[in-house]
Amino acid sequence: MHDIRWIRDNPEAFDAALAARGREPLAASLLALDDARKAAVSTLQAAQERRNAASREIGQAMGQKDMARADALKAEVAALKDRMAEAEVTEKAASADLIAALEVIPNLPLADVPVGPDETANVERHRFGTPRVIDGAKEHFELGEALGQMDFEVAAKLSGARFVLLKKHLARMERALAQFMLDLHTDTHGYTEINPPVLVKDAAPYGTGQLPKAAEDMFVTREGLWLTPTAEVTLTNMVAQEIVAEDVLPLRLTAATQCFRSEAGAAGRDTRGMLRQHQFLKVELVSITAPEQSLDEHERMLACAEEVLKRLDLHYRVVTLCTGDMGFSARKTYDIEVWLPGQKAYREISSCSVCGDFQARRMNARYRPKATDNKQPAPQFVHTLNGSGTAVGRALIAVMETYQQDGGAIAVPAVLQPYMGGLTRIEKA
Structure with a gap:
C-alpha cells in the first residue's frame, strides 16, 4: 500500500x-x-x-x-x-x-532495477558452476515414471491435472530435500523454524498483496478461508497489527509448507511433469527488518538460498528481474534459475524480494525505534522480505535431471544421503 x-x-x-x-x-x-x-x-x-x-x-x-x-x-x-x-x-x-x-497499485521499483516489459529484459547477475552435459538426458517425468516412483495417472484420478503422486525413494528424497533446507537455514543461517497453518483469513493474503489482485490464482474454501500460495503469507503476517521492539530485528523466519495455486494464467504451460503444480512443497524465507537493514538483508537472503544449490552442486544463475517481471509487492527481486539438463534450460527455483514498507502498511506492522536523548520516537513501519529457500519440488526435478545415470538410475547427492538412510542411488526395483 x-x-x-x-x-x-x-x-x-x-x-x-x-x-x-x-x-x-x-x-x-x-x-x-x-x-x-x-x-x-x-x-x-x-x-x-x-x-x-x-x-x-x-x-x-x-x-x-x-x-x-x-x-x-x-x-x-x-x-x-x-x-x-x-x-x-x-x-x-x-x-x-x-x-x-x-490497494491495486504495485510497489514502486528501486532505482537500480532494470526497466523492461517482461522477462526478456531481466539482467543476469552471476552464475555458479557449469551446465552438466549428459548425452541423451531425460526429463524428470521420464526418469520418475521409468523408475515407477512418479505417478501422474493416479494423481489425476484422485485430484485432476497438475498433481503428482511420488512413491518410495522419490517421496523420501522430496522429504529429505525439505529437511536438508530447513536444517541449513536454521542451524547455519539463523532462521527460526515455524510450522504455520495453510488456511488463512482474508486479512493475511491482503496484507502481503495477494488480495485482491491475485484472487483468481488462489483456492478458497466454502468457509471463506484461503489456501496459502506460499508461506510468505503466514510468516510475514505474524507481525501484522503489531509493534515490535527494534532490538529484536531482524526477525528471520523459515517454514516448509504445502503451497496451493490455481495457475489461472498458465493454461498450456508446463503441462507435462511437476514443474507447475496446483499443490507443491516449498521452503520459505521471510525477514522483518528496520528500514536501514533491508537492502543488506536482501543480499544475505539471496546468499542463503544460493547455498542450498551450492551444497547440492547444482548449476544455476542469478538474474535481477526487470520492472515488468517483478511481483506485485516487490521493490527489487532476484531470481535463482537452476539448470535442468533434461530440458536444456534454466528454470526458476527461488525468487528473493525486498518489499520495503509496502506490505507493512497493508498489515499495519511497525517497530518501536530505540529511545535517543530520553525521547521515544514514534513507531515506524517495518520492512519485509521474502524468498524461496527453495522450491522443494523443483529442487527434486533438478537433482533427478542433474544426477541421472546410464540406465535411468538417480545418484543421491552427498548432502542428502544422511537424510536418505545412507542410500546412494535410486534404481528401479
Missing part, C-alpha cells in the same frame, strides 16, 4: 516509477480522491465544532430564560446531527474509494 502523503509530496516521482512498471500515471486521480476525502473530513469537523458550540449556547440561553433562542439552537443541533451523519457516510465512501484505488 502506498502512502498518499508521499504521493502528494512526490507526484512526478510516483508517476515516473509507475511508468517504469508499464503503468499509466495515477498521481492526479489519487490526489483527487484524497481531496474528496479531505473535503468530507472538513465538513464533518466543521459540523462537529458548530454542534458543540451550539450545545453550549443552548445552556446559556436557558440560563437567560431565552426559550425562543434555546429552541432555535436545539433545532440547529438536530439539523447538524443529520448533516454529520451524512458527512460520515460521505467520508467513509471517499476513504473506501481511495483505499480501493491504492
Whole structure:
C-alpha cells in the first residue's frame, strides 16, 4: 500500500516509477480522491465544532430564560446531527474509494532495477558452476515414471491435472530435500523454524498483496478461508497489527509448507511433469527488518538460498528481474534459475524480494525505534522480505535431471544421503 502523503509530496516521482512498471500515471486521480476525502473530513469537523458550540449556547440561553433562542439552537443541533451523519457516510465512501484505488497499485521499483516489459529484459547477475552435459538426458517425468516412483495417472484420478503422486525413494528424497533446507537455514543461517497453518483469513493474503489482485490464482474454501500460495503469507503476517521492539530485528523466519495455486494464467504451460503444480512443497524465507537493514538483508537472503544449490552442486544463475517481471509487492527481486539438463534450460527455483514498507502498511506492522536523548520516537513501519529457500519440488526435478545415470538410475547427492538412510542411488526395483 502506498502512502498518499508521499504521493502528494512526490507526484512526478510516483508517476515516473509507475511508468517504469508499464503503468499509466495515477498521481492526479489519487490526489483527487484524497481531496474528496479531505473535503468530507472538513465538513464533518466543521459540523462537529458548530454542534458543540451550539450545545453550549443552548445552556446559556436557558440560563437567560431565552426559550425562543434555546429552541432555535436545539433545532440547529438536530439539523447538524443529520448533516454529520451524512458527512460520515460521505467520508467513509471517499476513504473506501481511495483505499480501493491504492490497494491495486504495485510497489514502486528501486532505482537500480532494470526497466523492461517482461522477462526478456531481466539482467543476469552471476552464475555458479557449469551446465552438466549428459548425452541423451531425460526429463524428470521420464526418469520418475521409468523408475515407477512418479505417478501422474493416479494423481489425476484422485485430484485432476497438475498433481503428482511420488512413491518410495522419490517421496523420501522430496522429504529429505525439505529437511536438508530447513536444517541449513536454521542451524547455519539463523532462521527460526515455524510450522504455520495453510488456511488463512482474508486479512493475511491482503496484507502481503495477494488480495485482491491475485484472487483468481488462489483456492478458497466454502468457509471463506484461503489456501496459502506460499508461506510468505503466514510468516510475514505474524507481525501484522503489531509493534515490535527494534532490538529484536531482524526477525528471520523459515517454514516448509504445502503451497496451493490455481495457475489461472498458465493454461498450456508446463503441462507435462511437476514443474507447475496446483499443490507443491516449498521452503520459505521471510525477514522483518528496520528500514536501514533491508537492502543488506536482501543480499544475505539471496546468499542463503544460493547455498542450498551450492551444497547440492547444482548449476544455476542469478538474474535481477526487470520492472515488468517483478511481483506485485516487490521493490527489487532476484531470481535463482537452476539448470535442468533434461530440458536444456534454466528454470526458476527461488525468487528473493525486498518489499520495503509496502506490505507493512497493508498489515499495519511497525517497530518501536530505540529511545535517543530520553525521547521515544514514534513507531515506524517495518520492512519485509521474502524468498524461496527453495522450491522443494523443483529442487527434486533438478537433482533427478542433474544426477541421472546410464540406465535411468538417480545418484543421491552427498548432502542428502544422511537424510536418505545412507542410500546412494535410486534404481528401479
